[in-house]
Amino acid sequence: MTARARRGCVAIAAALAVTALAGGGDPRVARAQDEAALRGPEAFASIADRTQRSIALFVEAGKVFQHPRCRNCHAGDDRARQRDEGLPHQPAVRRGADGFGAPGLRCPACHQEANYDAVGMPGIAGWNLAPASMGLRGLPLSGICTQLKDPDQNGSRSIDDLVTHVRNDSLVIWAWAPGQGRRPPPGTHAAFAALIRAWAETGAECPRVP
Ligand code: HEC
Ligand code: HEC
Numbered sequence: 001m002t003a004r005a006r007r008g009c010v011a012i013a014a015a016l017a018v019t020a021l022a023g024g025g026d027p028r029v030a031r032a033q034d035e036a037a038l039r040g041p042e043a044f045a046s047i048a049d050r051t052q053r054s055i056a057l058f059v060e061a062g063k064v065f066q067h068p069r070c071r072n073c074h075a076g077d078d079r080a081r082q083r084d085e086g087l088p089h090q091p092a093v094r095r096g097a098d099g100f101g102a103p104g105l106r107c108p109a110c111h112q113e114a115n116y117d118a119v120g121m122p123g124i125a126g127w128n129l130a131p132a133s134m135g136l137r138g139l140p141l142s143g144i145c146t147q148l149k150d151p152d153q154n155g156s157r158s159i160d161d162l163v164t165h166v167r168n169d170s171l172v173i174w175a176w177a178p179g180q181g182r183r184p185p186p187g188t189h190a191a192f193a194a195l196i197r198a199w200a201e202t203g204a205e206c207p208r209v210p
Contacts, residue, residue: 076136080095
């Protein structure tokens with residue numbers, strides 16, 4: 001299917017859902033709209049200049065990197081954030097020595113191996129806070145790109161390691177199934193992973209400004 005046909009399908013699916021469930025604020029409608037909101041790598045194939053194509057792929061992927069589901073755990077300091085607004089986490093948990101919280105207020109005590117929708121508690125195995133050096137919150141896309149590529153900040157990862165992390169990491173994948181009442185990032189995890197792979201294959205170029 002071409003990208004245009006696929007966008008058409010998504011639009012039709014969204015329109016049908018609206019007709020069938022008018023007046024609802026139905027999550028399926030929101031999901032269909034969100035999925036249309038992240039273009040896959042094929043949408044950038046017509047950009048002939050390799051550097052410009054790489055930058056355009058990263059800018060598209062930036063819709064995910066700057067999303068609250070990622071940002072709240074990549075806070076750039078030692079405190080988790082909550083909600084789309086990035087409010088300070090209640091209670092005021094700290095990262096602690098290993099990312100899993102200070103003694104007595106450990107992340108897995110509350111964040112279990114799956115979302116617990118009855119109380120609005122997000123969770124998946126291995127829930128912990130990203131180191132301050134891996135911050136996404138409050139950075140422009142150029143700064144996020146520099147952070148991701150810098151082995152001194154990214155946990156000594158190569159570009160290939162980043163591609164693998166984004167494709168396989170369970171915390172990344174969780175963002176697209178974040179539990180009731182939480183908005184996933186736009187698009188699908190597969191489209192995001194494909195964008196990062198294509199970005200790597202085109203030289204992993206960073207936007208220059210701002
Ligand atoms: C005492 C229980 C408790 C502990 C301990 C705890 N959390 Fe939370 N956390 C919550 C609750 C409840 C929410 C949901 C708040 C909401 O969305 O209104 C939450 C939400 C979050 C979110 C927001 C997810 C999102 O994007 O919606 C992040 C990130 C987070 N916690 C990280 C952590 C980290 C990292 C730790 C350990 C350092 C931790 N939490 C420890 C109770 C806890
Ligand atoms: C529950 C918290 C949590 C969530 C949610 C989360 N991450 Fe992470 N992320 C981490 C932790 C912790 C690490 C460090 C893991 C390590 O180095 O072994 C990390 C590392 C990374 C890295 C590699 C290092 C770097 O420079 O950033 C990338 C890339 C990344 N995450 C992307 C994302 C994206 C994209 C999302 C959202 C789709 C996301 N993460 C959501 C906790 C989280």
